[in-house]
Amino acid sequence: MTPRPSGMRGRLPVPQTWRPVGLDAAAIAGVVLFGIALASGRPDVALLGVPALLAAVFSRTRPPSEPLSVAEEPSVPEAAGSIESTIRVTGGEIALVRAAAAGHRQVSFVAAVPAGGERRLRLRLASVRTGLQETAIADVRGHDGIWENDLRSVGGSGRLVLPSSLRLGRVPVPRRLRGLTGLRPSRRFGDGSELRDVHPFAPGDRLKRIDWRTTARRSPNLDTLYVRRSFADAEAVVMLVVDSRDDVGPEVRSWRGFSEQRVDEPTSLDLARHAAASVARALVETGDRVGLVDLGLDARPLPPASGRRHLRRVLHGLALARPVGQPHPTVRPPQLPADALVYLFSTVLDQAAVQLTRTWRSLGHPVILIDTLPDVRPVTEPHLALAWRVVRMERQVRLDELTREGVPIVRWAGPARSDAAAKLDALARAAARQRDWR
Structure with a gap:
């Protein structure tokens, strides 16, 4: 065993992270006041320096026994709308907290810490973004009388935010149903x-x-x-195909990383997650089977299944969808189950969405395109305005080609999102009439 120092006999050394604040100034002030009292013969002035000297003396001998401890609770998946985190603080009497996050204003406050206990501080960030997000970063400094602790920073951890869903009515399903169970008459x-x-x-x-x-x-x-x-x-078999190769917002400058995307505006991938979650929920509630394909990842698709537990897996997969590297110019069409209807969620900013749609239709898979490009704000810079004009015209040409080929296109951004449910219901009724005739 390691021998104890001679001055620490009878008790174990306690690691201290506290340091006194303003003790040198207090000692100097006390000495100055005593000097003035001796020079002027004023004992009342000497009494003013007594508290400062006593604080300087006793603070050296009675530091806080409990060190400051700051930790963030482990993250759990949560629903869209907010990003919450909990900070645990132990030690000291009060904690000075400064919380900050990208896209939010900085907040500072003081929290009391119970003696011998812990204080749980709940931080909440309002955001419409989904997927992998970061919690707030909290800088905590503990105080106990004239003692203070070094600044501790916690937070900034990843938090998986699951997308919310819009309650839809009827949604299109394939004309040919499969399976021996379900809720749809064949x-x-x-x-x-x-x-x-x-x-x-x-x-x-x-x-x-x-x-x-x-x-x-x-x-x-x-x-x-x-x-x-x-x-x-x-039962019907439906595949949700999310084009996560790019994630763009309403601001064109943010498309190449020149500026950060705002937390109060959904991006194209946020809209795709919301639309896919809404369609998946509508299908699962009617007993249909739903699968998921992420075009941005070279991973196996989530096979079609039904049930609430599978819906949770679909939402988890949607939250994990994100761009990986540079968008590929071409995408190999993933294999889909026979007689499956395809919901393609894409911005149609390149020719890959058109090629995939034509390939699937040639194989007998009906395709419904969900347009997830946000409403782009007007561009003031001349070079950006010219580039956006060219991209917009090329994109509109692709959409017109798909429309002429009979591909239904549903807009899921801006004011058009309120009409998406009615358009999907109309497509579902038309498909049901054709299925009845067959």
Whole structure:
């Protein structure tokens, strides 16, 4: 064992991180006041220097026994709208806190710390951004009487913000349904809730399907049994394809990193996450199967499934979607399940979205394009205005080509987002009428 120093016998050394504040000034002030009292013969002046000298003497011998401890609680996924974090502070009497974050104004406040306990400080950042975000950075300095601690900085950790969703009504599904279970009536015979017809009993019909009332009316002697035949219930398979190769905001200057994107304005990827989460929620609530493909990552797609737990996995995958490196000029079309309908969430800033749409349509996959480009603000710089004009014209040419080819396009930004639910409902009703005719 290491021997204790001679001056520390009887107790273990306590590591101190506190330092006195203003003790030299207090000692100098006390000495000056005593000198003035001796020179002028004023004992009342000497009494003014007594507190300063006593503070300088006793502060050297009685430092705070508990060191300052500042920590941030582990992060957990949370919903969009805010980014919250909790700071735990122990030690000292008060804590001077200064919180700051990109895009937010700096806030400073004083918090009391209970003796022998801890103080939990809750910091909340209002933001419409989703995905991987950073919490606020808190600079904490502890005070205990005339003692203060060094500045401690915590926060700035990554927080995964899950996208919110808009409650939609009916959304388009593929014409050909799959599976033996679900909530949608198909066009084939089987166990289901929708009646097709009443037919004489034939080999293979189940006895529980016998309609005794119809049999008694049509065949009183029970020469022929009649059964009720129904359409089989099935489920739709939908793939959500998110084009996360770029993430642009309403400000053109921020497209190449010349300025930071504002926290109160959603970017194209934020709109894509919100739109995909809304469609996924509408489909899961009707018992359909939903899969997810991220074009920005070379990873396996999330296979189609249903249920609340799978919806949580879809939201988690949407929150993790982000640009990786420079956008690729071409994207290899990912393989999709047969008879699946594709929702493509893209800004259509390059030809890749058009090529993917044409490839999937040639393979028999219907495609619905969700336009996620935000409403761009007017550009004042001449060179940026010219560049944006060229990009906008090229983008409009691509959208016109897809429209002529029969691809439905739904705008999910600005005032047009309020009409997106009605347009999806109209597309769903038109698809249902075509499926009934078939």
